[in-house]
Amino acid sequence: MxxxxxxxxxxxxxxxxxxxxxxxxxxxxxxxxAPLKNRCCKNVMSYRQKATIAEHLVYFCALSTASYFGVVTRIYLGELSQWNGVPLFHSLYPEIVGTAIMGFVGSHKNLLEDNHKAVYQAIATGLCGSITTFSSWNLEATNVLLQIDIYPIDNVARVIAWLTIILIGFGMPVAALYFGKHLARLSPWNDHKLPPADTNTATKKVEGVVFVIVWLVFTVVGIVVPYVVNRYDLLFSIVLSALGTYIRWQLSPLNKAFEHFRLGTFIVNIFGSWVLAAVAVSIKHLGTNEQDVAHQFLIGLGTGFCGCLTTVSTFAVELTILPLKDTYTYALCSIFLAQVGLIVVTGTYHWVNAS
Structure with a gap:
């Protein structure tokens, strides 16, 4: 910089x-x-190394609980984008809602960052990061391009439809992020009106205990309720969402490794997209028996783990922070590599079985 x-x-x-x-x-x-790269070597993992076991437990519980709500919210928001039962852009509304919340919460860092850091991480990283998903958005674009499980269209139309999903999935979250920031100006506690809060150790301890208790309660609820109603796909999605979010949080310090590139988010988004490609192929290979436990586990793996490992909300924030040239480099590299992996994996299976 x-x-x-x-x-x-x-x-x-x-x-x-x-x-x-x-x-x-x-x-x-x-x-x-001093250049950022000279400082990052000693700062990238400093907080993770200094954090005690108790602090890691609190953050895990906070992130996991928020992930449960995030993945369930994404599943049901996705139903809004159906027309006569046909999904049009399943991840669009989750992306809009998640990034709007991120913009609103991100404008309250003076209130949350010091005294309520676990709360902030739960909302920003856990909830918003789990509502939005980079991998599903890119898979939807790939399915349109390759004509997988959608109504047939000609080659020109499929390319235009593919490009439309890419552009809307890129632009709408950024617009929603700014909408959330603008909405935050109405709040009396936003960063423009409220100075940074003093650290309160007692408050942090109370919040830590509350998060552990809440996590225990909602983990039991998140397992028992889907099991009772025979929704194993939802059960696996909820359980695996915590793992995806926690891995993403652990890798987030890598975002400081380079001044002009957010390595942590890049890694989880690309890796998660490629894993989702393998999951999609595995689901197709198993057939259409949606009641099969293996089938529902794979759905949970794609929706819960991959969906929460990857994120659009953080991706959108980073696009507004990086310098203009680096923004386009970062965005194009992320989308290009995700699309290449998805097209190679899902396309190869599709073409082999179609021939």
Whole structure:
């Protein structure tokens, strides 16, 4: 980052000048003269290494509980995008809702970051990251391009439809993110009106105990209820969502490894998309018996693990933070590699079985 930019404690790049002077009262801002790559080696995993077992437990419980709500919300929001029972863009509404919440919550860091860090991580990383999914969005685009499980259209129409899903899935979350930020201006606790809060150790301990108890309760509910109603796909989705979210959170410090590229989010989004491609092929190979436990496990693996491992909400935030050239490089690399993996895996299976 050049010396003409400021980086505040929430990681946002702010130009020097009038805007920086107006926000300096409420933000601890410092000029980073040394290149970020010289600082990242000792800072990337510093928090994870210093965190105690109890702190890791609290964060795991907070992230897991939020993931349960996130994946269930995504499943039912996806039903809104059906017309006469035909899915049009299954992940669109989850992306819009998740990134809008992210924009709203991200504008309250002064309130949440210090005193309620676990709450902030639960909402931003757990809930928003689980409502949105990078892998499912890209799989939907691939299915349209390859004409898998959709009504037949000509080659030109399928390319246009593929490009439309890519562009809408790219643009709408960013627009929703800004909508959430604008909505946050109505809040009396947003970062423009509220200075950073002082750390309160007692509050953190109480929240930690609450998160552990809430996690235990909702883990039992999330397992028992789907089992009773014979929805094993939902059961596996809920259980595996916690694993996907926790891995994503553990890899998030890698986002500081490079100044102009968010490596952590890139890794989980690409890896999760490729795993989802393998899951989709496995589901096709098993056939149409949706009551089969293996079939429902694979659905849970794709919806829960892959869906929560990958994220659009964080991806959208990063696109608004990076410099313009790096934004396009990062976005194109992410979408291109995800599409290549999905097309190679799902396309190969589709073409072999169609011949």
């Amino acid at each position: 050049s010396n003409s930019m400021l980086t505040d404690t929430v990681g946002l790049a702010t130009p020097l000048g009038k805007e920086a002077s107006q926000t300096k009262e409420y933000h601890s801002i410092e000029v980073h003269k």
